[in-house]
Amino acid sequence: MKRILVPVDFSEFSENALEVAAQLATNFKAELVLLHMLGLSEAIFTKNEAQEFMEAQYYMKLAKKRFNEFLGKPFMKGIKVAEIVQNYKDFQEINNIVKEQEIDLVVMGSHGNSGLTGLFVGSNTEKVIRTCTAPVLVIKKRNKDFSIKKAVYASDFEVEHVEVFNKAMKFFSLLNVEVHNVYVNRPNQYFKSSEEINAQIALFMGVAHHGQAHQKDSVQILNDYSIEEGIYSYARKIDADIIALPTQGRKGLAHFFKGSVGEDIANNAELPVITFKL
Structure with missing residues (x-):
């Protein structure tokens, strides 16, 4: 940097x-x-x-x-x-x-x-x-001793977002950050079975690492009524220092974060938020 x-x-x-x-x-x-x-x-x-x-x-x-x-x-x-x-x-x-x-x-x-x-x-x-x-x-607030030890990276893990995922992982690697990848499963039209989610994540990580599995890239599957609550609750649970999100330029946040999700995450989380553009 x-x-x-x-x-x-x-x-x-x-x-x-x-x-x-x-x-x-x-x-x-x-x-x-x-x-x-x-x-x-x-x-x-x-x-x-x-x-x-x-x-x-x-x-x-x-x-x-x-x-x-x-x-x-x-x-x-x-x-x-x-x-x-x-x-x-x-x-x-x-x-x-x-x-x-x-x-x-x-x-x-x-x-x-x-x-x-x-x-x-x-x-x-x-x-x-x-x-x-x-x-x-x-x-959002003053931080005299800023450091990032744990990060929550939230995504839908669609293959089209592999590039932004790798960009985020490279950034956190520079800072020697422990990254927790999360997928939030919700009881609505976006609901997926465990088999569907695992298959999707396996495909994503396979593309991201050219077929080479990485234990550190495991994904925590969360079940919650909303993406923002799922992410924020998990960030509190692991005492994360930052929340990371993918973006898609003029379309705003990636598909996973359509609507007011990004706004709600930022409003509820006192943590810093970092975004990576696709």
Whole structure:
């Protein structure tokens, strides 16, 4: 891991994300790229050029001042940092920075339970998650001693999601994380028999590892009324540090997480959530 992007708005929530990103940067000797999106209104750009220039300069200087305050935090000591201040109309444009700067991970802060309403449905965070080609780590609260020892990776284990599974496992391998794979079986139209589930998982793992079985990739089959409750309950049971989910770009979360599942997981879980795009 060489470069970590942290979108900042200088709020308490982006400071929480920055502190976690700083710890990761220290561990991996990585560089932090801090992005502040001015979000200037169209009204500014309908003025004459002189006014436009003066106002843009004002906002740029203000952002620079606030960057200096952020970078003065004790946890930022000794970390290499690059700053980007640009005007963006849409959070989806963050992926342009991800590609241009060759970003390996995006770390974003988010509000508490109420602020996470719509994390995967219509919010700025959701827009980043849907379009970002790098993994996106969402931090909900301050974590001065951030570490990931146990992760819950939830999936439907359809063969089409092998690529994102391997991407997630590679990431966790870098951090030496113990990964618990889970499948949630529900009493509705998605219900499958034990034989069907086991056959599906066996096929998935066979494709993922070219026919070579891996004991560490065993899958815990959970029975619950909803995916989110199944995942969250299991995460609490094993004292997990993070919940990991696959995404499918513009279609949102993978088929397994259609509807408001992603939102509910984020709203109920105080744990960090990391997503991997297919």
